[in-house]
Amino acid sequence: MSEWFTLLISTLDATLRVSTPLLFAGLAGLYSERAGVVDIGLEGKMLVGAFAAAAIAHLTGVVWLGLIAAIIVSVLFSLLHGFASITHRGNQVVSGVAINILASGLTMVLGLAWFHQGGSTPSLTNNERFTAIQLPFAESMQTVPYIGPLYSDMLSGHNILVYLAFALVPLTWWVFYRTRFGLRLRAVGENPKAVDTAGISVATLRYQAVIIAGVLCGFAGAYLSTAQNAQFIRDMTAGQGFMALAALIFANWRPWPVLFACLLFGFLDAVAVRLQGVSLPHIGTVPVQLIESLPYILTVILLAGFLGKSRPPKADGIPYVKER
Amino acid sequence: MTAQHSKYALELRGITKRFGRVLANDHIDLQIKAGDVHGIIGENGAGKSTLMSIIYGFYEADSGEMLIQGQPMSIRNSQQAIAAGIGMVHQHFMLVDNFTALENIMLGAEGGARLKQSAEQARASLNELAKTYGLEVPLDTPVDQLSLGVQQRIEILKALYRKARILILDEPTGVLTPQEADDLFRILATLKADGVTILLITHKLREIMAITDCVSVMRHGKMVAHRVTAQTSMPELAELMVGRKVRQHVERKAQPAGAALLEVTNLSVTDASGVRRVKNVSFTIGAGEIVGLAGVSGNGQSELLQALSGIIRFQAGEVRLGDTTITPKRSKNPAQLRRLGLAHVPEDRHRMGLVLPFQAYQSQILGYQREARYNATITLKDKVMADEYAQRAETFDIRPRDPHLQSSNFSGGNQQKIVLAREIFADPQVLLIGQPTRGVDIGAIEFIHQHIMDMRNAGKAILLVSVELEEIMTLSDRIIVMCDGMITGELSHDEANEKNLGLLMANAGAKEASA
Numbered sequence: 001m002s003e004w005f006t007l008l009i010s011t012l013d014a015t016l017r018v019s020t021p022l023l024f025a026g027l028a029g030l031y032s033e034r035a036g037v038v039d040i041g042l043e044g045k046m047l048v049g050a051f052a053a054a055a056i057a058h059l060t061g062v063v064w065l066g067l068i069a070a071i072i073v074s075v076l077f078s079l080l081h082g083f084a085s086i087t088h089r090g091n092q093v094v095s096g097v098a099i100n101i102l103a104s105g106l107t108m109v110l111g112l113a114w115f116h117q118g119g120s121t122p123s124l125t126n127n128e129r130f131t132a133i134q135l136p137f138a139e140s141m142q143t144v145p146y147i148g149p150l151y152s153d154m155l156s157g158h159n160i161l162v163y164l165a166f167a168l169v170p171l172t173w174w175v176f177y178r179t180r181f182g183l184r185l186r187a188v189g190e191n192p193k194a195v196d197t198a199g200i201s202v203a204t205l206r207y208q209a210v211i212i213a214g215v216l217c218g219f220a221g222a223y224l225s226t227a228q229n230a231q232f233i234r235d236m237t238a239g240q241g242f243m244a245l246a247a248l249i250f251a252n253w254r255p256w257p258v259l260f261a262c263l264l265f266g267f268l269d270a271v272a273v274r275l276q277g278v279s280l281p282h283i284g285t286v287p288v289q290l291i292e293s294l295p296y297i298l299t300v301i302l303l304a305g306f307l308g309k310s311r312p313p314k315a316d317g318i319p320y321v322k323e324r
Numbered sequence: 325m326t327a328q329h330s331k332y333a334l335e336l337r338g339i340t341k342r343f344g345r346v347l348a349n350d351h352i353d354l355q356i357k358a359g360d361v362h363g364i365i366g367e368n369g370a371g372k373s374t375l376m377s378i379i380y381g382f383y384e385a386d387s388g389e390m391l392i393q394g395q396p397m398s399i400r401n402s403q404q405a406i407a408a409g410i411g412m413v414h415q416h417f418m419l420v421d422n423f424t425a426l427e428n429i430m431l432g433a434e435g436g437a438r439l440k441q442s443a444e445q446a447r448a449s450l451n452e453l454a455k456t457y458g459l460e461v462p463l464d465t466p467v468d469q470l471s472l473g474v475q476q477r478i479e480i481l482k483a484l485y486r487k488a489r490i491l492i493l494d495e496p497t498g499v500l501t502p503q504e505a506d507d508l509f510r511i512l513a514t515l516k517a518d519g520v521t522i523l524l525i526t527h528k529l530r531e532i533m534a535i536t537d538c539v540s541v542m543r544h545g546k547m548v549a550h551r552v553t554a555q556t557s558m559p560e561l562a563e564l565m566v567g568r569k570v571r572q573h574v575e576r577k578a579q580p581a582g583a584a585l586l587e588v589t590n591l592s593v594t595d596a597s598g599v600r601r602v603k604n605v606s607f608t609i610g611a612g613e614i615v616g617l618a619g620v621s622g623n624g625q626s627e628l629l630q631a632l633s634g635i636i637r638f639q640a641g642e643v644r645l646g647d648t649t650i651t652p653k654r655s656k657n658p659a660q661l662r663r664l665g666l667a668h669v670p671e672d673r674h675r676m677g678l679v680l681p682f683q684a685y686q687s688q689i690l691g692y693q694r695e696a697r698y699n700a701t702i703t704l705k706d707k708v709m710a711d712e713y714a715q716r717a718e719t720f721d722i723r724p725r726d727p728h729l730q731s732s733n734f735s736g737g738n739q740q741k742i743v744l745a746r747e748i749f750a751d752p753q754v755l756l757i758g759q760p761t762r763g764v765d766i767g768a769i770e771f772i773h774q775h776i777m778d779m780r781n782a783g784k785a786i787l788l789v790s791v792e793l794e795e796i797m798t799l800s801d802r803i804i805v806m807c808d809g810m811i812t813g814e815l816s817h818d819e820a821n822e823k824n825l826g827l828l829m830a831n832a833g834a835k836e837a838s839a
Contacts, residue, residue: 180434180442187420187431194418197382198432198482199403309597314421322382 006149011270013154016162017228019266021046023165024220025244026251026258027172028213034176034253035209036189038317040096041081042217043241044103049074049221051107054121054232055114057128057225066128066226071218077103078214079207086206089319100241108234119234121225130159130227161223166259168216173255185209189313192320202320220244246299252311265295330394333358333490333521334379339388341374348374350545352388356490356538361512361522363532363553366542367565367765368736372525373415375542376492379523380412381405392490406432411483415494417475421468425461425478426450429485446485453484457514472620473504480511491515492523497531501620502793502826509535527565529558541565566766574773574798577781581801582611584644585785586632586666586754591641593627593809601627603809604641609754609785614776616800617789620829624809625789626671629758632787633668634658635676646753662691667747669740671758671789677743678731685713685727688746716745721771737768744772748779755779758789773799793822807831 025042032039049070057066077099084095111119138156141148176182184205188195192202224240225232247265251257272291279285302310334356341349348371356362366372377383379390381399390397392408399405405412419428426446435442447463454460459477467475476496483491493512497505512522512535524536532539533553541549541564549564563569586609593602602624609615619625631638634657643650645664650656658668670676678687689698689709698704713727720741722734731739740760747755760776761769776799780786790796796803797820804814805828813828 178439180437180439183427183431183434183439187423190420190422191418194420194428194431197380197402197412197414197418199401199406200432201401 005146007274009149009153011267011274013157014270014273015263015267016154016158017266018269019262020162020165021220021223021228021240022244022247022262022266023169023259024161024216024223025241026247026262027165027168027255028216028220029245029248030172030253030255030258031185031209031216032213033248033316034189034313035185035206036192036313036315036318036320037082037085037206037210038092038096039081039210039213040093040245041077041099041103041241042213042220042244043237043239044096044100045074045077045214045217046221046224046241047100047103047107047235047237048077049218050225050236051111051121051221051232053218053222054124054225055110057124058122061128063124063128063130063226067219067222070222071215074218074221075211075214078210078217082207082210085319086203086210089321092317092319104235107232111232111234121232124226124230126230128226129230130161130223132157132159159223159227161219161227164219165223169255169259176255181208186313189315192315196320196322206320217241243295246295249310249312250295250299250302252308253313253316264298268292268294330391331357332391333360333393334523335391335394336375336379337389337391339375339378339385339390341371341378341383341385343374347545349378349385352542352547354540354547354550356521356523358393358521359516359519360537361516361524361535363524363526363536363539364542365526365529365532365539365561365565367527368763369765370542370565371545372542373494376412376494376523376525379405380410380492403432406486406488409487409489410492411480411486411488411490412492413476413479413483413494413496415496415498417472417479419467419475419478422466424464424466425470425481426463428467428478429482433486450481450485453481456518457484457511459484459511472499472622473501473507476500476508477511484515488520490521490523492525494525495527496524497526497528498791499621501829502822503830503832505531529561532561533558543567562766568767574770574777576777576799579612579781579801581609581613582783584608584610585646586787587644588632589642589644591628591631591638591643593624593631593636593638595627595636601809602631602638605806605809605811606641607804607811607814609787611753611785612780612783613801614780614786614788614799616796616803617787617806618793618796618803618825618829619791619806621791623806623829625806626758627809628806629668629671629756629787629789633666633670633756634661635670658691659694662750662752665753667750667752667755669743669747669755669757669760671762673739673743678739680730680732682731683728684717684722684731684734684742685710687731688713688716688742690746692746692750716749720745720775735765736763737765737772740764740772741768744775748775752784754785754787756787756789759791760788761790761792761795769795793825797821797825805829 025046029039029042052073053066053070056069057063081095081099084090085092108119111121115121135156138152142152176186184195184200188202188205196202224236243265247261248258251261268291272288275286275291276288332355336352336354339349339352352375364372374383378385381402381404384400390399397408399408426443429450430442430446435445450463459481461474461477461481467478496508500508516522526532536553539551539553540547541561543565589606591602591605592600594600605628607615617625627636630636632643637652637655639652645666648664674680679690698709710727717725722738722741757776760772764772776786788796788799801817802814803820805812805825807829808831812831815824
């Protein structure tokens, strides 16, 4: 088998791993924004989730408790965002930025105070982490040309959260387009007044959406610190929340395109890592920063209208005010 | 139902609602007989919409009580109102644009957590309703692709699907052609025959006379009169609404049109999303002539007006303004057009006519702020501006007179007078006017109409864009009608009536020809 094929498989394998937190966060943003609440605080919620997961997993030795802690803390931050922007009709962007700053500062202070390791949490053993699981027949399929490596090396051998993230995409689509909750969720992001006059509480619906976003960000955070890595490191989200937001916009706020946008951005990231310091024939050394900034460049190009029309939910970011 | 308990479907006792310092509803008493069509009229800001919102549970009254079919009810939200059998068709439709009619109707009344079964049930009962009341709508088309008339039917279906026995319609004909309005009235008659009680909120006296059994009049947040429609008249109702006698017509003297001041040839406008809003429009306006532009709103009139006033660019055709020719390549901005003697009273005075936080005397120079008389070396001459404003306020009876009052604190009519005064004092040759009396009280309408007529008599060319047919018919020397971005016909002042204008507005001739 050619060297290129092996390289491709390993890059795609990395793509899945890198895309997972983007996908969790992107779907989180999708729920929130389709309900009309802009969520710029994805980054912050991932960060507190990551911290809580690593801290609790370390203290209890049980990774699932870490995951639950991540979800709880992230949902609390979501509720804070909801309280500011739904109950008090504050500016959603400002509230989101506040959450990011709070998350960054809080995780650092608590990390220093509790673990004395420069803001990081102690390393987790493999028992305290989500580890790779082998899909059935992965072993025996190995030898089948092409399909074997594709299955055994790329699709198999990820941790449970990776599979969960990808399974959430069809589930989200089903919820959005096949259930009463989805119908109402989509309606409240387009025209909350129509929802209100239909006798449904706008605030309750939006809180539900924001809480779901919190749960998903909790998963994203736990993945970062207890699956992809084995500890919490200061500001370890490193802009992935914003990358997820870009993917959401790039995907025009729709479930399946969110998956593809996250995969694309993840792929670019994986390629950037491969190309680090590599000198390509005729081109020379590719500046990795350029590739890493591609997702943002693509998003800006999209927003500028070069790749079709961006159509955000009409009421996205607008607090619902009933009284005149 | 429980109608035998009481002959009133709905009864209000002492309903009061306050917004900050404004008393929107002041001890309102109202009795509506079951099975009646009951009209409520009043000027803008009289408190009609607030009252309806209270009945529908959208706002909560500060005090007072409400009885439905004789039973005291406290309605705190729309859900309770719906459960009590009240349905409402709002002035601005409460539809989700990118949802289908079916989804919109189901929203909030889905019947189950999964959509599939509930959609089938809804479809069946909607087909039933459509047959009974003649309310056919395409159920699977996104509503933003449907005409406003159809969207309104969807709103009515929404209420009926929820088993409404009291139907409130807030200014239902504002967006309809006269023929569509007739259709609506037919539907309402069928509903009435079926025992549905109908509350019709409007400011159009003609509609009250045409279809209601009883009418109540509101003024300044109070209920001032109740009448049986058959025993009242339009002048009496108008007087009750305004609180004084109203002279409802404007003098027009015969006057032949002079030389063409504005000539528009094959003008086309394409909007940002690539849709052609104005298609090959040509017309001329002579000196001393008012040309009315009629049409259901959203058929290209706004875009035409904005293109002519330089706010948006046009993509094809040419405009001759006096000696100047304007083409897409040699376009002019609003400031240049103003210097060429063109003035514009925009349709949306809040967004384009005024800067609401500005004081009145500042709003009054907008667009003319570069003129020498307002300018010192660097600063503006506040004194000159304020004095000039005081003089205009006197001439145009702008109330209150205070030049330092914020523009947003004037009533709709007085805001419009500020804009109109500004543009008329500039003494333009061509005046473009959009919706001059939208949201303006009756007293001010007459005044504004008179000023427009005076401009005509002074030999100016005037383009009047309005969705109020009566206004167009009263003022215009000629009327052109737009439908779907095209001019579908032209009528003289004497030829025009609601019927032939309505047919042109719906472009009925072309549709028959193609059928």
